[in-house]
Amino acid sequence: MILLRLISWPYVRKHLLRTMLTTAGIVLGVGVLVGMRTANETVMGAFQHTVDKIAGATQLQISAGDTGFEEDVLERVQSVPGVRTASAVIEAVAATDLPGQGNLMILGVDMTGDRSLREYSFESGDEAVIDDPLVFLAQADSLMVTSEFAARNHLQTNSRVPLRTMEGPKQFTVRGIMKAGGMASAFGGNLAVMDVYAAQKVFGRGRRFDRIDLAVKDGYTVPQVRQAIQKAIGPGFTVEAPTDRGAQFESIVAAHRISINISSVFALLIGMFIIYNSFTIAVTQRRYEIGILRALGAGRGQIRTLFLMESFIEGVIGSAVGLALGMGLARGMMGQIGGLIESLYGLDQPGNGVLSADPWLLGASFAVGVLTSMFAALLPANEASRVNPVTALQKGKAQEISEKETRLRGWAAVIFGAVAAGCLVFGAYRFIFYFGFLLTILGALLLTPTIALGITRLLRPLLSRLRPVEGALAADSLIQAPRRTAATVAALMLSLTMVVGFGGVAGASYHSITKWMEIALNPDLVVATSDNLASRTYRFPASLGEAIRKLDGVRVVQDVSAPRIIFRGKPILLVAIDITSVQQNAPRRPVQGDETTMYREASAGRGIIAAENLAELQHLRLGEVVDLPTPAGVLHLPLVGIVEDYSDQQGTFLIDRTLYKRAWNDDTCSLFRVYTAKGVSPLEVRQKILDRFGGQSKLFVFTNQELRNYILKITDQWFGMSYAQIFVAIFVAILGIVNTLTVSITDRRRELGVLQAVGALRNQIRHTIWMEAVTVGLVGLLMGLGLGAIYLYYMLEVLRRDVAGLRLGYEFPVSIALALFPVILGAALLSALGPAEAAVRGSLVEALEYE
Amino acid sequence: MNEANARQKAKGKRQKLQVRNRCVSTVLLPFAFCLLPFALLLSGSRCLAQDARTIIEEVQKRNRTASQRYEGTLQVIDNKKITDKRWIYKRKGSFGESKSVLIFTAPAEVKGVALLIVNHPDRASDQWMWTPSLERERRIAFQDRSTRFFGTDFSFEDLEERDAGQSDFKLLGDDKLDGVDCWLIEARPKEAKQSQYTSVKLWVRKDHWMFMQAESYVKDTLARRMNYSDFAAVQGIWTARTLTILDARRGSRTIMRLEKLAYNEPMKDDDFTIQALRREGS
Incomplete structure (x- = not known):
C-alpha cells in the first residue's frame, strides 16, 4: 500500500489522461458485455413476465403453432382425467384508434371457465358490480380493459373503445375494468379481455382457437396430465408449461446472443491490448524508479505486486464505470431488440423501460473486467520485476523483441495456423470449429510484431521519400520499439477485424436478400x-x-x-x-x-x-x-x-x-x-x-x-445491431490509437528533446510524430483488413451453422475497407496533434530531464 | 295426466336398469328453475335411511309433470346494485331425461340469449348457450359447472338434474321454519368429484310435501341458501313461485319470481335443440 501511495499514485496523477484512456478499454469491454446481454435479458424477461402474468394459474398450454385448431380439441382436452379446468384462448394484437395508445393485446377467453385460471382482479373486487356477465357474453362488443389503460384514456364502464378488427374499424364497449397488477400489468397495461367467441369472429379465426390453457386436478402431476393429453390429442400439438414458451422465444433471439458474445469477447480483447500497451510503456517509463526500488531492497514479487495492484485498481474502476455504461447501452439497445422482434414476429414487447439487471451477470462482468485488466498487466508486471538498476538506465532496450522470442512466436503461429487449418477440415464438430477460430486469432496476434515490423520496414523508403529526415525518424522509432508498436497495432487490428467481419456479413446478407427478392418477391x-x-x-x-x-x-x-x-x-x-x-x-x-x-x-x-x-x-x-x-x-x-x-x-x-x-x-x-x-x-x-x-x-x-x-427496413433493423457494433469497434480502434500514441510520444519526450537540442526544427518534430502516428494507423489498418478477411470467413460460417443457417457468398466489404482509410489515418493524425504540440512547445530542459 | 304419469314411471324403470347395481332407486329432482333445490343429488338408501328417501320420493311424486312452462323474472341484488332480467322457461319430460330451454327476453342487451339443458339419468347434463349477437352456440363444459350462472347466485350445476343414486342422505329430524313444520334431511353426494357441494340440508314442509329451504355446504361452510315462498297450487300442483338464493360467500342474493306457470302442455322434441335456440333466439 505504501508503494502504491508513494510510487503509483504520483505516476497516475501525472498521467491522468493516459490512465483514463487505458481504463476506457475495460470500460468499453465491460460496458458492451453488460449492455448487450442486459438488453437481451430484459427483452427476454419482459416476454417471460408477460407470459407468466397472462398464464395466471395455467399449468399447461396446448397449441399448434399459429394455425390454431378446431374447437372440438377443447372437449377432448377437458375429458382427459386429471384436467381440472381447460379454457380456450385467442391472442391478438389490435390497433386502437385512441390517440397515442398504439396496440392493445387482446386476450379472448371463455369467461364461464376462465376465472379459475386467471385472476382478473376487477376494479371493484367483484365482477357483478362492474358489469353484467350475461351482457358481457351476450354482446360481441364487450371488452374489459385494465385500470391503467382506462385511466390513461379516461374510460369508464360503457365507454367506447375503437379497435381495428378483421371486419374493419369497430367500436367496443368497456364492460369491465381490471385492477392494476397481476395479469393487468402485462404489456404495460395495454391488455384487454373479450369473449373468446367474439374474438374468433372479429379476428377472423372461424371456429378455431389459438390455444388452450389448463390447470390439473389435485392428485395428478403436471407431467402425468401432459402425457395423457398428448396421447389424447396426438403429436401434432405442443403441450408445454407456460415457462417453455420463453425457450421458443429465446431461440428467436439466439442469433443476437451469439453475435453479442463474440462482440463482447472482442471488446474485452481489445481492452486487454490497450492495457497491455499502457503498462508496457509505464514499465518503460518507470524503469528508473523500479531500479531504485530494487536497489533499495524491494523484491521482485513486490514490484510485480505493485503493477498488478495498479492494474487491479484500474480494473475495478474500469469495470464499475463499465457496468454503468452497460446499463445505459442496454436501455438504448432494449428498444432496438424489442422493436426488431416486434417487426419480425408481430409481437409487441414493451419492457416498461425497466431494465432487469442480472446480479450474476453484473458480478461476472465486473470480475471479467478486473481479471482482464490484471491479465493484460501480467507480462509488463513480470517484465518490471526483472528490471535491474543497470539496464533500467538503458532506455528503449525493453521495447525490443529478441530474435529468440520472434522465432518462438513464429513457430507458435505456424503451429496455431496448421492446427486451425486442421480444425477446418474437421469443422463439422462445433467445438473443433470454434477452437480453430480462436487459434487463428491467437496466431495472428503472435505474428503481429513480426508482420508490423515487416510492413514498417517496407514503408520506410516511402516515408523517407516523403520526408527524408522525419520519415526515417518515424519509421526507425517504430522499428526500434516493436513491442510498443505491436501492441498498438494489435488493438487496432482486432478492432478493424471486427469492422470487416460485421460489415462483410451485412453486405453479403444484403446482396443475397436483394437477389432473392428479385426472384421470389x-x-x-x-x-x-x-x-x-x-x-x-x-x-x-x-x-x-x-x-x-x-x-x-x-x-x-x-x-x-x-x-x-x-x-x-x-x-x-x-x-x-x-x-x-x-x-x-x-x-x-x-x-x-x-x-x-x-x-x-x-x-x-x-x-x-x-x-x-x-x-x-x-x-x-x-x-x-x-x-x-x-x-x-x-x-x-x-x-x-x-x-x-x-x-x-x-x-x-x-x-x-x-x-x-x-x-x-x-x-x-x-x-x-x-x-x-x-x-x-x-x-x-x-x-x-x-x-x-x-x-x-x-x-x-x-x-x-x-x-x-x-x-430492407427489417434487414436494416436486424443489422442495426451490427452497425452499432461496427461503430463501437471503430471507436475502440480510435481510442486505441489515441491512447497508445499519446503514451508513445510522451514516452519519447526525452528523445524528442534531444532532437530539438541538436537543432531539429519544431516542424520536423511535428512531422515526425505525425508520420509515426499515420504509419501505426496504416500498419494496423492493413493488418486489420487482412485478419478481417479471415474473420469474415469464420463469421459467415458461424452464421451458417449456428445462427441462421444462411449460406451467404463471401464478399469482402471493399467500400467499408476504403472508408476506413481516411477514418483511421485521420484519427491517427488527429490523435498525434496534441502530443506533438506538447512535445515541441514544452520546456526543453524538462524534456531532457524526463525519466 | 295419467298417461304422463305412466310414461314417467316407465322412464323411471329404465333409469333403474341403468343404475341397477345400486341399492337405491334412481330418483331425480328437477333443477332449481323447476322449483326444486339445486341439483341436490338426492338419493336414498332403503337400508339406511328409509324415512328420508320416502319423503323425497313423495316430493318427487307430487311434482312430476310431463312439461312445464313459465315466464320468470330474475333480480340480482349485489352490493346495492340491482339487475333485472326476464326469460321464458320450457321443460319437456321430468327428472333425468328432461330437456329444458331458457330464453332471456329482457333487457334488450340479453334478449335472445338462450340456454339448452339436456339432462341424463346417469351423468351430468349437457348444456349449451346460444348467443344471438355472435349467431353461435357454445358448450358449457362440465368442469365449468361450479361457476356462476351469468352473474346470478346460481351456478351452472344448480341448473341441472342429477342422478339421485349418486348421493346418500339421512333424516336429521324435525324442524320448524317460519312457523311451518318441516323434516330436515341431509344429502351427501357419493362421488364428491361430481359436485362442488359436500352436502345439502333440505327443509321439507310437512303440509304440502314441498321444499321450504335448502342449504348447500362446501366442507362445513355454507355456500348457498335457497328459500322457497309464495306457495300456490297451479293446476293442482303445489308450487313455490318465489325463490330467493343467497350466496353466502359473496353476500349477494338472487330473487326469482315465476309467472304464467303452466304444466303438462304439449311440447315438441324439436323445440329442445340447438337449431331451435337459433330459431327462437334470433
Missing part, C-alpha cells in the same frame, strides 16, 4: 392483414381471394397461409401456397434437388420444400422424410427440394395450399400475392381492392416496391 401487389407483414393476429377468409380474383386487371392471385409452427422444438415458418402457381410466376431453382421433380411432387402434395437455412439448421437432407406436426396428426413428407429463401430467420417450409387446407383444416389466408394483367397499373388495381374491400375488412395493399422496402 415478384408479385405486383401483396394484400396483407396488417401494415406489419409479420403480424399473425388477423386472417383473411379464402373468399376474399376469390373476390380479388374477379376484379378487372387481376391476372393471378396466390392465396398464402404463413403460420409459424413448431418443428423439432423451434418456431419456424410454414408457407402454404399454390406451388404450381409459384412455378409459373416466381420459379426458383433449387440449390439441392431437381427442379421439375420438386415442383411436380410438391404441387401434388407428395413432398415438401425447405428453405436452405432450415435445411442447414435442422440438418435436413434431400429425400429425407420430414415429420410435420399438424392438428390432425403428423404429416410425413419427403423433402423434394431445398431452395434459397430468406422469409424467416428460423427457416421456412413450403407446401402446397391444398395439402395445407386438408391437413390443418384451415382455409384462411395470411396474405394474397396479386399479379396484375399486362398493361394494367398495379396502383390502379390497388385502388380497386381498397375501394371494394377496404371498408369491410382490415387490409393493407403493398406494391412490390413497398414490399421490398419493408423487407
Whole structure:
C-alpha cells in the first residue's frame, strides 16, 4: 500500500489522461458485455413476465403453432382425467384508434371457465358490480380493459373503445375494468379481455382457437396430465408449461446472443491490448524508479505486486464505470431488440423501460473486467520485476523483441495456423470449429510484431521519400520499439477485424436478400392483414381471394397461409401456397434437388420444400422424410427440394395450399400475392381492392416496391445491431490509437528533446510524430483488413451453422475497407496533434530531464 | 295426466336398469328453475335411511309433470346494485331425461340469449348457450359447472338434474321454519368429484310435501341458501313461485319470481335443440 501511495499514485496523477484512456478499454469491454446481454435479458424477461402474468394459474398450454385448431380439441382436452379446468384462448394484437395508445393485446377467453385460471382482479373486487356477465357474453362488443389503460384514456364502464378488427374499424364497449397488477400489468397495461367467441369472429379465426390453457386436478402431476393429453390429442400439438414458451422465444433471439458474445469477447480483447500497451510503456517509463526500488531492497514479487495492484485498481474502476455504461447501452439497445422482434414476429414487447439487471451477470462482468485488466498487466508486471538498476538506465532496450522470442512466436503461429487449418477440415464438430477460430486469432496476434515490423520496414523508403529526415525518424522509432508498436497495432487490428467481419456479413446478407427478392418477391401487389407483414393476429377468409380474383386487371392471385409452427422444438415458418402457381410466376431453382421433380411432387402434395437455412439448421437432407406436426396428426413428407429463401430467420417450409387446407383444416389466408394483367397499373388495381374491400375488412395493399422496402427496413433493423457494433469497434480502434500514441510520444519526450537540442526544427518534430502516428494507423489498418478477411470467413460460417443457417457468398466489404482509410489515418493524425504540440512547445530542459 | 304419469314411471324403470347395481332407486329432482333445490343429488338408501328417501320420493311424486312452462323474472341484488332480467322457461319430460330451454327476453342487451339443458339419468347434463349477437352456440363444459350462472347466485350445476343414486342422505329430524313444520334431511353426494357441494340440508314442509329451504355446504361452510315462498297450487300442483338464493360467500342474493306457470302442455322434441335456440333466439 505504501508503494502504491508513494510510487503509483504520483505516476497516475501525472498521467491522468493516459490512465483514463487505458481504463476506457475495460470500460468499453465491460460496458458492451453488460449492455448487450442486459438488453437481451430484459427483452427476454419482459416476454417471460408477460407470459407468466397472462398464464395466471395455467399449468399447461396446448397449441399448434399459429394455425390454431378446431374447437372440438377443447372437449377432448377437458375429458382427459386429471384436467381440472381447460379454457380456450385467442391472442391478438389490435390497433386502437385512441390517440397515442398504439396496440392493445387482446386476450379472448371463455369467461364461464376462465376465472379459475386467471385472476382478473376487477376494479371493484367483484365482477357483478362492474358489469353484467350475461351482457358481457351476450354482446360481441364487450371488452374489459385494465385500470391503467382506462385511466390513461379516461374510460369508464360503457365507454367506447375503437379497435381495428378483421371486419374493419369497430367500436367496443368497456364492460369491465381490471385492477392494476397481476395479469393487468402485462404489456404495460395495454391488455384487454373479450369473449373468446367474439374474438374468433372479429379476428377472423372461424371456429378455431389459438390455444388452450389448463390447470390439473389435485392428485395428478403436471407431467402425468401432459402425457395423457398428448396421447389424447396426438403429436401434432405442443403441450408445454407456460415457462417453455420463453425457450421458443429465446431461440428467436439466439442469433443476437451469439453475435453479442463474440462482440463482447472482442471488446474485452481489445481492452486487454490497450492495457497491455499502457503498462508496457509505464514499465518503460518507470524503469528508473523500479531500479531504485530494487536497489533499495524491494523484491521482485513486490514490484510485480505493485503493477498488478495498479492494474487491479484500474480494473475495478474500469469495470464499475463499465457496468454503468452497460446499463445505459442496454436501455438504448432494449428498444432496438424489442422493436426488431416486434417487426419480425408481430409481437409487441414493451419492457416498461425497466431494465432487469442480472446480479450474476453484473458480478461476472465486473470480475471479467478486473481479471482482464490484471491479465493484460501480467507480462509488463513480470517484465518490471526483472528490471535491474543497470539496464533500467538503458532506455528503449525493453521495447525490443529478441530474435529468440520472434522465432518462438513464429513457430507458435505456424503451429496455431496448421492446427486451425486442421480444425477446418474437421469443422463439422462445433467445438473443433470454434477452437480453430480462436487459434487463428491467437496466431495472428503472435505474428503481429513480426508482420508490423515487416510492413514498417517496407514503408520506410516511402516515408523517407516523403520526408527524408522525419520519415526515417518515424519509421526507425517504430522499428526500434516493436513491442510498443505491436501492441498498438494489435488493438487496432482486432478492432478493424471486427469492422470487416460485421460489415462483410451485412453486405453479403444484403446482396443475397436483394437477389432473392428479385426472384421470389415478384408479385405486383401483396394484400396483407396488417401494415406489419409479420403480424399473425388477423386472417383473411379464402373468399376474399376469390373476390380479388374477379376484379378487372387481376391476372393471378396466390392465396398464402404463413403460420409459424413448431418443428423439432423451434418456431419456424410454414408457407402454404399454390406451388404450381409459384412455378409459373416466381420459379426458383433449387440449390439441392431437381427442379421439375420438386415442383411436380410438391404441387401434388407428395413432398415438401425447405428453405436452405432450415435445411442447414435442422440438418435436413434431400429425400429425407420430414415429420410435420399438424392438428390432425403428423404429416410425413419427403423433402423434394431445398431452395434459397430468406422469409424467416428460423427457416421456412413450403407446401402446397391444398395439402395445407386438408391437413390443418384451415382455409384462411395470411396474405394474397396479386399479379396484375399486362398493361394494367398495379396502383390502379390497388385502388380497386381498397375501394371494394377496404371498408369491410382490415387490409393493407403493398406494391412490390413497398414490399421490398419493408423487407430492407427489417434487414436494416436486424443489422442495426451490427452497425452499432461496427461503430463501437471503430471507436475502440480510435481510442486505441489515441491512447497508445499519446503514451508513445510522451514516452519519447526525452528523445524528442534531444532532437530539438541538436537543432531539429519544431516542424520536423511535428512531422515526425505525425508520420509515426499515420504509419501505426496504416500498419494496423492493413493488418486489420487482412485478419478481417479471415474473420469474415469464420463469421459467415458461424452464421451458417449456428445462427441462421444462411449460406451467404463471401464478399469482402471493399467500400467499408476504403472508408476506413481516411477514418483511421485521420484519427491517427488527429490523435498525434496534441502530443506533438506538447512535445515541441514544452520546456526543453524538462524534456531532457524526463525519466 | 295419467298417461304422463305412466310414461314417467316407465322412464323411471329404465333409469333403474341403468343404475341397477345400486341399492337405491334412481330418483331425480328437477333443477332449481323447476322449483326444486339445486341439483341436490338426492338419493336414498332403503337400508339406511328409509324415512328420508320416502319423503323425497313423495316430493318427487307430487311434482312430476310431463312439461312445464313459465315466464320468470330474475333480480340480482349485489352490493346495492340491482339487475333485472326476464326469460321464458320450457321443460319437456321430468327428472333425468328432461330437456329444458331458457330464453332471456329482457333487457334488450340479453334478449335472445338462450340456454339448452339436456339432462341424463346417469351423468351430468349437457348444456349449451346460444348467443344471438355472435349467431353461435357454445358448450358449457362440465368442469365449468361450479361457476356462476351469468352473474346470478346460481351456478351452472344448480341448473341441472342429477342422478339421485349418486348421493346418500339421512333424516336429521324435525324442524320448524317460519312457523311451518318441516323434516330436515341431509344429502351427501357419493362421488364428491361430481359436485362442488359436500352436502345439502333440505327443509321439507310437512303440509304440502314441498321444499321450504335448502342449504348447500362446501366442507362445513355454507355456500348457498335457497328459500322457497309464495306457495300456490297451479293446476293442482303445489308450487313455490318465489325463490330467493343467497350466496353466502359473496353476500349477494338472487330473487326469482315465476309467472304464467303452466304444466303438462304439449311440447315438441324439436323445440329442445340447438337449431331451435337459433330459431327462437334470433
